[in-house]
Amino acid sequence: MDVAIKCTHVSKNFREQQQALPEARWHQRAFPGFKTTKAVDDVNIEVGRGEIFGLLGANGSGKSTLIRVIATLLLPDSGEVTVLGDDVVKARLAVRRKINRVSVDAAFFKKLSAHENLLYAARLYSVPAGQARQKTADILRRLGFAPNKMYAPMENLSRGMQQKVAVARALLTSPVVLLLDEPTTGLDPKSKRDVQEFVAEVRQQHDTTIILTTHDMAEAERLCDRIAIIDNGKIRSCGTAAQLKAHAGGQAASMEDVFFALTGRDWEEVNSGEDA
Ligand SMILES: Nc1ncnc2c1ncn2[C@@H]1O[C@H](COP(=O)(O)OP(=O)(O)O)[C@@H](O)[C@H]1O
Ligand SMILES: [Mg+2]
Numbered sequence: 361m362d363v364a365i366k367c368t369h370v371s372k373n374f375r376e377q378q379q380a381l382p383e384a385r386w387h388q389r390a391f392p393g394f395k396t397t398k399a400v401d402d403v404n405i406e407v408g409r410g411e412i413f414g415l416l417g418a419n420g421s422g423k424s425t426l427i428r429v430i431a432t433l434l435l436p437d438s439g440e441v442t443v444l445g446d447d448v449v450k451a452r453l454a455v456r457r458k459i460n461r462v463s464v465d466a467a468f469f470k471k472l473s474a475h476e477n478l479l480y481a482a483r484l485y486s487v488p489a490g491q492a493r494q495k496t497a498d499i500l501r502r503l504g505f506a507p508n509k510m511y512a513p514m515e516n517l518s519r520g521m522q523q524k525v526a527v528a529r530a531l532l533t534s535p536v537v538l539l540l541d542e543p544t545t546g547l548d549p550k551s552k553r554d555v556q557e558f559v560a561e562v563r564q565q566h567d568t569t570i571i572l573t574t575h576d577m578a579e580a581e582r583l584c585d586r587i588a589i590i591d592n593g594k595i596r597s598c599g600t601a602a603q604l605k606a607h608a609g610g611q612a613a614s615m616e617d618v619f620f621a622l623t624g625r626d627w628e629e630v631n632s633g634e635d636a
Contacts (some may be wrong), residue, residue, distance in 0.1 A: 371436065505525075
């Protein structure tokens with residue numbers, strides 16, 4: 361396998377100040393305590409060139425933190441990450457030039473339309489104006505975006521539609537590496553399929569290396585060449601869906617079974633209150 365992204369013993373902790381103690385107990389402890397969360401805990405993964413690699417985990421399992429470390433937005437506490445040979449800490453700019461990231465909470469100019477936001481992004485990426493117009497319209501259409509919504513202010517669009525614009529923005533250029541952080545969360549089934557098909561198409565056409573995070577097991581299984589299951593910051597298992605099922609033992613017929621076999625916890629319960 362030609363390795364595009366390599367994480368070696370990567371860890372990231374967050375130290376958070378806990379709530380102050382009630383006044384009556386201040387004499388017991390002068391300062392409120394700190395809580396340390398091991399968001400990413402000794403992660404080792406290798407993603408092949410042109411691969412769609414799934415990072416599957418429940419809410420709070422560390423997916424976004426790992427993506428942000430790979431995207432050079434967060435420094436790892438320890439360990440190493442390389443993107444096509446460049447180190448995310450030592451060669452930050454080189455890495456940034458190769459990657460594009462989509463996150464569920466992407467920022468836009470809310471008063472501007474999807475079309476305007478995308479043209480603006482295209483300018484930032486130095487895509488020639490004429491080409492940008494064509495491409496913007498093409499991608500939005502391809503993602504099943506209603507043409508009459510293309511010119512409406514972003515703030516008037518549903519969350520799902522805004523998310524499609526975020527995906528479209530990342531695909532304006534043909535990045536070598538795409539980091540898709542829950543690109544389909546919150547989308548209706550049809551939109552979900554539109555985005556999934558488009559992601560598969562982008563990989564096919566441009567040989568893009570893609571890491572996709574999701575808490576949708578069916579999506580991981582359908583779209584990803586290999587899947588890493590992350591839980592409490594740790595990679596519990598990694599392989600093709602078939603390998604994961606085999607690894608989890610004879611009983612594992614579904615990815616839910618795999619998760620239960622690996623963590624002893626029920627997927628439905630872990631994700632309760634989520635839109636799955
Ligand atoms: N900036 C932050 N400060 C403190 N804790 C954080 C921060 N970002 C994430 N965390 C914690 O790290 C853990 C992993 O979060 P995250 O990577 O966002 O998970 P996921 O993307 O899988 O939902 C969670 O316990 C979360 O509360
Ligand atoms: Mg996340």
